[in-house]
Amino acid sequence: MQVNGERFLKDLHDLRQFGASGVGKGVVRPAYSAADIAAREWLAERMRDAGLEPRFDAVGNLFGLAPGRSLLMGSHSDSQPEGGWLDGALGVIMALEIARASQEAGGPAVSVANFQDEEGRFGVTTGSAIWSGQLPLDRADTLTDSAGVTFADARSAMAHLAGEPIDPARFTGFVECHIEQGPWLHEAGQAIGVVTDIVGIRDMTITMEGEQNHAGTTPMHRRRDAFQALSAFNTALNDRLRNIVTPQSVWTIGHVDLHPGAHSIVPGRVTFSMQWRDGDVGRLKRMEDVIRQTATEVAAERGMSLSFSGMLGLEPVAMDPGLRAALAAAAQALVPGRWRDMQSGALHDATNVAALMPAAMMFVPSIGGISHAFAEDTDEGDLVTGLEVMGRALSDLCKAH
Numbered sequence: 001m002q003v004n005g006e007r008f009l010k011d012l013h014d015l016r017q018f019g020a021s022g023v024g025k026g027v028v029r030p031a032y033s034a035a036d037i038a039a040r041e042w043l044a045e046r047m048r049d050a051g052l053e054p055r056f057d058a059v060g061n062l063f064g065l066a067p068g069r070s071l072l073m074g075s076h077s078d079s080q081p082e083g084g085w086l087d088g089a090l091g092v093i094m095a096l097e098i099a100r101a102s103q104e105a106g107g108p109a110v111s112v113a114n115f116q117d118e119e120g121r122f123g124v125t126t127g128s129a130i131w132s133g134q135l136p137l138d139r140a141d142t143l144t145d146s147a148g149v150t151f152a153d154a155r156s157a158m159a160h161l162a163g164e165p166i167d168p169a170r171f172t173g174f175v176e177c178h179i180e181q182g183p184w185l186h187e188a189g190q191a192i193g194v195v196t197d198i199v200g201i202r203d204m205t206i207t208m209e210g211e212q213n214h215a216g217t218t219p220m221h222r223r224r225d226a227f228q229a230l231s232a233f234n235t236a237l238n239d240r241l242r243n244i245v246t247p248q249s250v251w252t253i254g255h256v257d258l259h260p261g262a263h264s265i266v267p268g269r270v271t272f273s274m275q276w277r278d279g280d281v282g283r284l285k286r287m288e289d290v291i292r293q294t295a296t297e298v299a300a301e302r303g304m305s306l307s308f309s310g311m312l313g314l315e316p317v318a319m320d321p322g323l324r325a326a327l328a329a330a331a332q333a334l335v336p337g338r339w340r341d342m343q344s345g346a347l348h349d350a351t352n353v354a355a356l357m358p359a360a361m362m363f364v365p366s367i368g369g370i371s372h373a374f375a376e377d378t379d380e381g382d383l384v385t386g387l388e389v390m391g392r393a394l395s396d397l398c399k400a401h
């Protein structure tokens with residue numbers, strides 16, 4: 001199989017034009033936005049040009065199908081509200097190039113997947129969670145984004161493209177390439193990460209309600225200020241979690257809605273996202289207990305009411321040993337000593353697809369470890385090295401079968 005680095009880089013740059021942010025190489029292409037849908041329609045045409053049959057399912061997951069049974073490769077083309085040009089896009093475009101190169105070489109058959117809402121506008125890896133049967137569609141339809149739009153409404157913007165469901169049984173395995181999104185490969189001057197496992201995640205929304213009042217006349221001791229409650233919660237939580245976490249555990253309050261949000265009003269209500277990740281299910285649960293207990297105590301001390309939303313989550317998942325070994329052997333052959341086994345702290349569609357078939361992942365370096373930001377980037381030489389390692393791994397796999 002002869003992969004074509006120039007053709008691959010051109011497609012990556014062309015995809016970036018959909019939702020290009022104007023800041024560096026950033027993109028704004030959240031799931032179901034006009035830019036996201038236009039990008040998916042463009043990708044469907046690129047799949048057709050590559051001899052694949054493009055098919056959308058009911059939620060806007062796009063597949064480029066090779067005839068008969070095939071290996072599946074891919075990732076996602078939606079972005080964070082402020083995202084980079086490679087997060088997800090790299091895995092989709094690499095899959096397209098491998099499918100083309102493989103056809104030119106007379107096999108093996110490779111199909112391409114482009115999952116919808118991996119970035120979790122509505123949840124956590126929404127499109128692949130639905131396709132893999134882990135998130136029922138009727139539950140997904142009730143999920144809302146941070147502006148209150150439902151998933152059902154958002155996906156109706158792609159209803160005209162929807163076709164029959166795509167049967168997972170036609171695929172023999174799944175391989176996803178992604179940027180690392182962390183600092184380790186770049187810092188070590190390494191070219192490839194072979195993923196051992198993907199951490200688990202828990203995600204929910206917490207609301208604390210006190211009393212909205214005048215910022216000039218309300219004495220400090222009589223306030224039930226929602227911002228002060230959030231601030232106290234965050235400080236207490238950081239202290240308490242330190243006793244039970246490892247350096248790999250992470251927790252984030254990434255979205256805060258402080259009501260009503262005015263300089264001269266003591267805020268009466270705060271709703272905020274609470275997300276945490278770890279590779280160990282027991283630790284995820286212990287972190288949850290600390291989060292709930294701390295919020296309960298802070299709310300009670302300050303006379304606030306408290307509510308927790310339902311919780312979304314994905315379990316930690318190990319990658320398939322056979323596929324991993326093929327990626328590792330190709331990395332050792334092409335970049336000896338410049339690759340490593342590593343855990344993924346980012347979530348990926350491979351987590352969901354692993355419930356259906358053997359799944360594996362490969363990383364290329366992220367400059368400065370930056371991602372989920374316009375500044376995300378990877379040296380183009382490293383992108384092409386990733387393509388070559390992937391091409392070699394797949395050729396070897398197919399020879400072995």
Ligand code: GLV
Nearest residue numbers: 119345346347348
């Ligand atoms: C996916 O982008 C994640 O949040 O890890």
Ligand code: MN
Nearest residue numbers: 087088118178
């Ligand atoms: Mn991604």
Ligand code: MN
Nearest residue numbers: 080087119372
């Ligand atoms: Mn992402």
